[in-house]
Amino acid sequence: MIRGERVVLRAIEADDAERCHTWVNDREVTRFLSLRFPIPMADERRWTEATRDPSHDVELAIDTLEGTHIGNCGLHGIDAVARRAELGILIGDKAHWGQGFGTDAMLTLCGFGFGEMNLHRIYLRVIGFNQRAIACYEKCGFLHEGRLRQAEFREGAYHDMLIMGILRDEFGAKWPERLRPA
DSSP states (O other): OEEOSSEEEEEOOGGGHHHHHHHHTOHHHHTTSSOOSOOOHHHHHHHHHOOOOTTTOEEEEEEETTSOEEEEEEEEEEETTTTEEEEEEEEOOGGGTTSSHHHHHHHHHHHHHHHTSOOSEEEEEEETTOHHHHHHHHHHTOEEEEEEEEEEEETTEEEEEEEEEEEHHHHHHHOGGGOOOO
């Protein structure tokens, strides 16, 4: 387990499938994600029970310090040569939105990625109208690196996809207490 100030990141377990299934089938939760269609419970069970190659993807559950599973996060497409990965996060439990759990999960995951995984760069993609997420990423130190114009079709219109990233040195300068030693 990886402990943050407000969250604990842990392995995703088969017992998490029902909660995850509820989240990924809630349009309000998935509004900003690439998930477009309902996902059957059987597919969600396969995902939670899947064996993952940690050299390519690290998928983690986000729990409160009290042990309530509120979301998932991960580092995807890990490139060991370039030492980079793409970050993804979902706070699925709407009762925990806007309370800083996502920010703490981001900082905890980045600290782990830079410190223990020895990554050099972590980046993410965010749809241009997801202002709450963009503010969170900026607070964590992610910088705007690019814009894919009209790359996503959502809610009846095309929207820009923003690319944001942070380097190990930038993260360490802003959050030295969060940079876990390698």
